[in-house]
Amino acid sequence: MTSQKQPDQPQQHTAPLEMSPEGFRQAGHQLVDQISDFLAELHDKQVTVSSTQAEIRQHLGSDSVPQFGAPVTDLLRETADLLFEHSLFNGHSRFWGYITSSAAPIGALADMLAAAVNPNVGAWQLSPVASEIEAQTIRWIADMLGYPPDCGGLLVSGGNMANFVCFLAARTARADKSLAKKGLFQGQQQLRVYASEETHTWIQKAADLFGLGTDAICWLPLDSEQRMNVEALATEIVKDREAGSLPFLVIGTAGSVSTGAVDPLPEIAAICRQHNLWFHVDGAYGAMAAVLPEASEALQGLSLADSIAVDPHKWLYTPLEAGCVLVRQPQHLVETFSYHPEYYNFAENDQNAPINYYEIGPQNSRGFRALKVWLSIRQAGKSGYIEMIRDNTELAGTLYDLATANPELEACTQSLSITTFRYVPLDLDPGKESSAVYLNDLNRALLDQLQHDGQAYVSNAIVAGKFLLRACIVNFRTKLADIEFLPNLVVQLGRNLDAEMRPRAQ
Numbered sequence: 001m002t003s004q005k006q007p008d009q010p011q012q013h014t015a016p017l018e019m020s021p022e023g024f025r026q027a028g029h030q031l032v033d034q035i036s037d038f039l040a041e042l043h044d045k046q047v048t049v050s051s052t053q054a055e056i057r058q059h060l061g062s063d064s065v066p067q068f069g070a071p072v073t074d075l076l077r078e079t080a081d082l083l084f085e086h087s088l089f090n091g092h093s094r095f096w097g098y099i100t101s102s103a104a105p106i107g108a109l110a111d112m113l114a115a116a117v118n119p120n121v122g123a124w125q126l127s128p129v130a131s132e133i134e135a136q137t138i139r140w141i142a143d144m145l146g147y148p149p150d151c152g153g154l155l156v157s158g159g160n161m162a163n164f165v166c167f168l169a170a171r172t173a174r175a176d177k178s179l180a181k182k183g184l185f186q187g188q189q190q191l192r193v194y195a196s197e198e199t200h201t202w203i204q205k206a207a208d209l210f211g212l213g214t215d216a217i218c219w220l221p222l223d224s225e226q227r228m229n230v231e232a233l234a235t236e237i238v239k240d241r242e243a244g245s246l247p248f249l250v251i252g253t254a255g256s257v258s259t260g261a262v263d264p265l266p267e268i269a270a271i272c273r274q275h276n277l278w279f280h281v282d283g284a285y286g287a288m289a290a291v292l293p294e295a296s297e298a299l300q301g302l303s304l305a306d307s308i309a310v311d312p313h314k315w316l317y318t319p320l321e322a323g324c325v326l327v328r329q330p331q332h333l334v335e336t337f338s339y340h341p342e343y344y345n346f347a348e349n350d351q352n353a354p355i356n357y358y359e360i361g362p363q364n365s366r367g368f369r370a371l372k373v374w375l376s377i378r379q380a381g382k383s384g385y386i387e388m389i390r391d392n393t394e395l396a397g398t399l400y401d402l403a404t405a406n407p408e409l410e411a412c413t414q415s416l417s418i419t420t421f422r423y424v425p426l427d428l429d430p431g432k433e434s435s436a437v438y439l440n441d442l443n444r445a446l447l448d449q450l451q452h453d454g455q456a457y458v459s460n461a462i463v464a465g466k467f468l469l470r471a472c473i474v475n476f477r478t479k480l481a482d483i484e485f486l487p488n489l490v491v492q493l494g495r496n497l498d499a500e501m502r503p504r505a506q
């Protein structure tokens with residue numbers, strides 16, 4: 001044999017995206033320092049600055065793809081500054097808009113760790129520890145809600161996706177078994193799903209995306225407290241059956257988006273049992289409040305559900321994105337999502353094999369979003385969550401009381417941690433029909449100003465035709481002083497706007 005000489009190795013080349021351990025350490029320390037300063041200064045910042053799209057695009061510079069690379073430390077420093085100067089800060093103590101929580105700082109560190117190891121949590125073999133951490137996270141969330149910890153479940157991007165997954169599990173369990181293969185076609189029995197008028201818009205997307213059509217939704221009226229009218233539910237199911245349709249799913253909401261209303265879940269569960277329908281609870285926002293020992297009976301009824309959607313990126317305060325699916329019988333997820341392509345050499349899901357997440361949900365490759373949830377739960381513990389969620393709920397009650405006591409405010413609703421109210425000038429009678437339109441215009445203008453002004457951030461709800469200001473406190477940084485600040489701010493802005501707007505309205 002002739003010994004062949006290897007050709008000379010080219011000079012050791014570092015790939016354009018590689019970082020030396022020392023370079024990573026330096027860039028990382030610099031970024032962590034910047035984030036720490038940002039967190040320290042957050043309280044003294046405005047909740048938001050009104051940047052225009054043009055201003056922001058100018059900061060981003062030329063739209064041609066950068067031809068050559070740039071040093072990491074410079075890039076991170078610039079980008080952190082850009083974000084700290086032009087964002088809306090939902091971690092601010094006076095942010096109460098929509099349902100977006102303050103994010104636990106440990107979540108930011110968890111995301112960095114998760115991305116560094118980068119397990120693919122689609123299959124157990126590709127992510128042994130991460131898969132088990134996700135499974136444990138699911139058991140913990142179930143346990144905190146009073147749901148059986150041996151349920152099936154997984155993390156997804158948010159409430160919409162979690163509700164979609166449960167919707168599909170329900171369809172597999174209760175609709176025609178041939179549907180997964182043959183698809184929906186005209187002329188078969190119409191599937192029917194029942195939900196109150198306050199149900200979040202995911203239900204329309206689901207009915208559309210999964211081929212049922214939005215006409216498949218039977219919208220149920222509300223009672224005086226914005227909850228599902230359960231008598232109407234029973235009546236409609238019977239009516240639909242008689243008309244030849246196929247009722248399969250009822251959705252109860254635990255914490256509606258507008259007012260935090262909790263549907264009477266035990267009563268809905270009883271009707272579902274009686275008619276053999278799947279009972280799903282959309283608890284994206286409110287389900288976690290079931291961790292409180294003093295949780296209402298209505299809310300505790302979520303333990304009776306066949307499936308639950310709950311958002312860790314809401315009341316578990318993890319950074320976006322994290323939604324969670326819980327399904328009482330794990331088998332329903334397997335039956336809905338498990339296909340076995342030839343190109344995978346993974347132990348398939350049976351009772352004893354470890355979970356391959358691609359077999360129980362819609363995603364294939366999956367990131368390690370469980371880590372931030374798992375670490376947040378470990379940092380605060382169940383007792384820490386009870387303290388934070390209780391505190392948020394009590395502050396919402398305080399806001400309602402302050403609005404009630406203020407002669408220029410009308411307190412309207414409070415449930416869980418959502419309070420609605422509006423500004424009513426002293427000399428206007430809100431009961432008068434002629435005032436109704438003006439009060440809505442005035443409060444809409446007031447909301448616009450609040451959202452641009454940046455001293456405190458709320459959103460709106462419309463209840464019985466009234467445009468209301470809505471504070472949703474899913475924020476562990478909010479203190480009593482922040483809440484006391486809001487009524488005075490609203491009254492101040494309200495007086496000024498009224499002085500401007502009323503002469504023009506008359």
Ligand SMILES: *Cc1c(COP(=O)(O)O)cnc(C)c1O
Nearest residue numbers: 158159160200255257284285311
């Ligand atoms: C937030 C919310 C959703 C949607 O959840 P995302 O995480 O925004 O996708 C659905 N239903 C309810 C009741 C919600 O509060």
